[in-house]
Amino acid sequence: MKSTILKTATSYLLPILLLFSVFILLRGHYHPGGGFVGGLIASIAFVLHGFTYGTENTLKLMRYHPAVLIPAGLALATLSMFAPVLLGLPVMTGLWIDEPIPVIGMVGSALFFDLGVYLVVIGVVLTILFTITQYNE
Amino acid sequence: MINNYLILPVIAHLFTAVLLLFFWRRTVAQRIISIAGSFIVLLAAIGLFTRVWNNGILVMQAANWEAPFGITFVADVFSSSMVLLTSFAGLAVSLFSAAGVARARMQYGYFPILHFLLMGLNGAFLTGDIFNLYVWFEVIIISSFVLLTLGGRKAQLEGAVKYMALNILASTFFLTGIGMLYGITGTLNMADLAMKVPLVGHRILVDVTAIFFILGFGIKSAVFPLYFWLPSSYHTPPSAVAAIFGGLLTKVGIYALFRVFTLIFIPDDFIRTLLIILAVLTILTGSFGAIIKRNIRRMFSYLIVCHIGFMIGGLGLFSEVALMGALFYLFHDMIIKTNLFLIAGLIRQQRGTMNMEKLGGLYAEYPRLSLLIAIVLFSLIGIPPLSGFWPKIYLFEAGFMTGQYILIAAIIIGSLVTLYVVSRMWADVFWKRAPLDDTSPEDRFKRMGIGKKTLLVTPIAFLAFISLYIGLGAENITAVVQRIASEMMDTTPYIRAVLGKS
Numbered sequence: 001m002k003s004t005i006l007k008t009a010t011s012y013l014l015p016i017l018l019l020f021s022v023f024i025l026l027r028g029h030y031h032p033g034g035g036f037v038g039g040l041i042a043s044i045a046f047v048l049h050g051f052t053y054g055t056e057n058t059l060k061l062m063r064y065h066p067a068v069l070i071p072a073g074l075a076l077a078t079l080s081m082f083a084p085v086l087l088g089l090p091v092m093t094g095l096w097i098d099e100p101i102p103v104i105g106m107v108g109s110a111l112f113f114d115l116g117v118y119l120v121v122i123g124v125v126l127t128i129l130f131t132i133t134q135y136n137e
Numbered sequence: 138m139i140n141n142y143l144i145l146p147v148i149a150h151l152f153t154a155v156l157l158l159f160f161w162r163r164t165v166a167q168r169i170i171s172i173a174g175s176f177i178v179l180l181a182a183i184g185l186f187t188r189v190w191n192n193g194i195l196v197m198q199a200a201n202w203e204a205p206f207g208i209t210f211v212a213d214v215f216s217s218s219m220v221l222l223t224s225f226a227g228l229a230v231s232l233f234s235a236a237g238v239a240r241a242r243m244q245y246g247y248f249p250i251l252h253f254l255l256m257g258l259n260g261a262f263l264t265g266d267i268f269n270l271y272v273w274f275e276v277i278i279i280s281s282f283v284l285l286t287l288g289g290r291k292a293q294l295e296g297a298v299k300y301m302a303l304n305i306l307a308s309t310f311f312l313t314g315i316g317m318l319y320g321i322t323g324t325l326n327m328a329d330l331a332m333k334v335p336l337v338g339h340r341i342l343v344d345v346t347a348i349f350f351i352l353g354f355g356i357k358s359a360v361f362p363l364y365f366w367l368p369s370s371y372h373t374p375p376s377a378v379a380a381i382f383g384g385l386l387t388k389v390g391i392y393a394l395f396r397v398f399t400l401i402f403i404p405d406d407f408i409r410t411l412l413i414i415l416a417v418l419t420i421l422t423g424s425f426g427a428i429i430k431r432n433i434r435r436m437f438s439y440l441i442v443c444h445i446g447f448m449i450g451g452l453g454l455f456s457e458v459a460l461m462g463a464l465f466y467l468f469h470d471m472i473i474k475t476n477l478f479l480i481a482g483l484i485r486q487q488r489g490t491m492n493m494e495k496l497g498g499l500y501a502e503y504p505r506l507s508l509l510i511a512i513v514l515f516s517l518i519g520i521p522p523l524s525g526f527w528p529k530i531y532l533f534e535a536g537f538m539t540g541q542y543i544l545i546a547a548i549i550i551g552s553l554v555t556l557y558v559v560s561r562m563w564a565d566v567f568w569k570r571a572p573l574d575d576t577s578p579e580d581r582f583k584r585m586g587i588g589k590k591t592l593l594v595t596p597i598a599f600l601a602f603i604s605l606y607i608g609l610g611a612e613n614i615t616a617v618v619q620r621i622a623s624e625m626m627d628t629t630p631y632i633r634a635v636l637g638k639s
Contacts, residue, residue: 071158078155082148085141091148092200 003052010052017045025118026104026111035114039121046126055133066130069123077116080109140195142188143212143263145181146220149174150256157249164243168235171248175224175231178255182217182224189217190617194634196265204636205329211265211635215464215621219262219392222468225603226384226475227255229596233479234377236585236592237486242287242375250287254280254381261389265635267315267401268325270393274311274357278304281386284378285370296370303356303366311353317346318401328635330401331628340405347402351411354397358390359442360449361418368426368438372491376482379434383441384475391448391467395460399625404455412453417547420446424554433481433491433566436558437474440517443551444470447532450544454535460622462531465614469524469607473517476600480510483593484566487582493562498571506594507567509601514563516604518556524608527615 021042028034046066050058059065084093096108153174160166189195195212198204212220230251238247257276264270278301285297319325321342322333337343352363359367367387371379398404404412423443430436444466451463483506485491487499500507512523519525529548536545582590607614624630 067161071155071161074155074158078148078151088141090197090199090201091141091144094200 006052010048014045014049017048018042021045021118025114028114029106029110035117036121038114039118040125042118043122043125043129046122047129050130050133055130059130066123066126069119070127073116073119073121073123075116076119077113080112080116083109140197140212142181143185143195143197143217144199144210146178146185146224146259147256147263149178149181150252150259153178154249154252154256157252158246161246162244164240167243167248171231171252172228172235174252175228175255178259179224179228182221185212186217186221189214194631196634205324205326208269209265209326209328209635210263211328211631212263213621213624213631213634214617215392215395215624216262218468218617218621219388219471220259222471223255223258223262223385225600226381226471229475229479229600230377230381232592232596232599233380233482234375236589237377237482238375239288245287247284247287250280250283251378251381254284258385258389262392265327266325267318267327267330267397271308271311271315274308274389274393277386277389278308281382284381285374287378288375290373293373296373299366300370303363307353307356307363309353310349310356314346314349314353317342317349321346326635327396327400328632331632332636334401335403343402344405344407347398347404347408348411350397350402351394351408351415354390354394355415356390358387358394358445358449359419360415360445361422361442364419364422364442364445367442368430368435371438371441371478372432372434376434376478376485380475380478380482383437383478384471387441387445388467388471391445394449395452395463395467395625398452399460400628400631404453409453409455412449413541413544416446416450416453417543418446419443419449420547420551424551427554427558431493433484433493433496433562434478436562437477437481440477440555440558441474443555444474446551447528447548450541450548451532451535454532454539454541454544456535456539457619457622457626458531458538459535460625461615461618462528462535464618464621465528465531466525468614468618469516469528469604472600472603472607473513473524476513476597476604477517479597479600480513483582483597486585486593487580489581493565495572496566497569498567500567509594509598510567511563513597513601513604514559516601516608518559519552522608522611524604524611526608527611 021038024033024041025035025038028038046058046062049061081092084095085091087095094108094110096106100106153170157167157170160170189212197210199208199210234247234251254277257273257280261270261273261277264273282297282301285300286293315325318330321337322330324330324333334343356363371382374382398408402408420443423439423446426439427436427443430439447466448463451459451466481491484496484499488496490496516523516525519529529552532548533545536542536548582593
């Protein structure tokens with residue numbers, strides 16, 4: 001789409017949306033939000049970019065095909081689910097560090113699970129949407 | 138007490154599936170990983186079964202939440218033996234798929250989805266939470282839908298739409314039933330439900346909820362009158378997929394019926410009569426359907442429906458002997474039905490068709506292979522010492538004790554029809570001279586290398602061997618089903634193991 005307003009807006013919106021998606025991801029443990037919603041917002045950022053500059057350019061910007069994110073995210077989620085077993089606790093038990101890290105807050109295995117979900121959602125949504133767009137082009 | 142061991146058959150499939158996703162387009166690596174993964178799961182399942190057999194029920198509270206509040210995983214003898222049988226079938230299908238599934242399908246994620254499906258099955262068997270059971274059912278449906286449509290031929294899509302529509306309907310009934318159950322008792326943990334449901338004063342409401350569960354699981358396990366999605370969808374996918382579907386997917390519905398109706402709703406007279414009527418009609422419609430079908434896989438599909446009735450009937454009789462018979466039949470059926478569809482796949486590789494009219498002369502060409510297949514077919518019919526024979530003895534005994542002569546008659550008719558259609562198939566496919574006809578496609582099996590041939594025949598021989606063991610080692614199987622049946626009649630050990638109190 002050739003619109004100067006959209007192009008200018010997108011170059012500002014892309015980083016802001018990505019930052020916002022990370023914010024949503026991090027606040028998700030106790031408040032509304034989390035990996036799924038965060039992942040959707042992040043993929044909206046890329047979809048908007050693809051809408052403005054064309055899917056080819058977005059893929060170039062991302063360097064890796066989004067489909068790579070699916071196994072990576074699943075592996076991260078699975079490992080964080082399985083990690084407590086190594087300490088002799090049941091599967092999926094939340095492991096937490098004692099002191100909160102500044103800005104991020106409390107870090108635990110649940111965060112890595114959510115991060116995995118975040119990556120899987122981005123991967124799935126972008127793979128589906130980009131496949132449809134490229135099929136039409 | 139923490140028992141992470143019992144979740145291993147689920148986790149191992151999950152890891153295998155994730156690992157397979159990293160090798161998306163590399164089909165050779167995928168085959169090796171899939172077989173290795175299935176083998177590891179089989180070892181884990183054997184370990185789980187021996188532990189449960191020796192030490193009693195294992196319990197794991199996921200995420201360390203106490204029993205009625207968190208999700209509980211429970212392995213008693215019933216669930217661990219189901220996991221064990223699933224792993225046998227899973228390994229066989231992994232092996233068969235390595236040679237029997239087209240490369241194009243593998244490139245679109247056949248193996249990862251297969252392992253997600255097997256993970257869903259193991260999860261459904263091991264969970265002790267009724268809502269979690271629903272979630273595992275969803276995992277199974279989604280994976281099976283992908284497997285059914287992979288390839289995208291028109292017939293496949295037609296079958297898949299029927300399959301999906303009926304299964305969504307079944308899930309809706311199931312979910313509604315769960316909602317009602319939660320409304321009545323305020324809990325979802327099966328052991329907790331087992332204590333609270335008998336205390337509910339409003340019995341009619343409990344019966345209505347029970348009927349929702351019968352409907353939901355009944356559709357999934359292809360019980361009359363909602364069985365028709367099964368024969369119209371199972372003949373479309375590749376044989377390896379059909380084997381998993383025919384051997385395991387309907388049995389998960391049966392498992393859920395047995396679990397729910399021995400633990401949560403103890404069947405009263407009304408439910409028992411209903412189950413027996415359903416069983417009789419299922420056996421009759423299934424067997425009549427099998428008579429008229431001339432395609433091997435369609436015929437096998439109707440035989441699945443017919444034999445589901447045997448197990449439902451056993452549940453309807455609801456005595457220890459009847460449950461023993463039904464469980465024995467369930468174990469026999471899981472292995473034998475998986476194997477039948479693999480055999481159908483092998484015949485297709487050899488002849489390019491599954492139409493009995495066009496087949497013939499297999500015995501003359503492959504005498505040793507035919508004898509192997511004959512063992513499987515004899516087990517299916519239940520020629521005395523083989524595996525199909527023993528469960529029927531128990532079912533007859535239980536039927537005579539309770540005076541359910543109609544059910545006995547239906548089982549006899551079902552067995553006779555099975556005998557008839559299988560012997561007709563034997564005569565048509567193996568003995569009859571192959572019809573002379575220039576259009577018959579070449580024998581793909583003959584041109585394969587020794588490696589591929591081994592991959593196709595080994596799983597059939599492996600499952601045939603297990604069937605033989607179930608028949609000839611009936612003593613051991615009887616000990617297992619007897620213990621399961623007594624655990625079903627007296628559920629206090631289960632409840633005590635989960636809730637940690639009496």
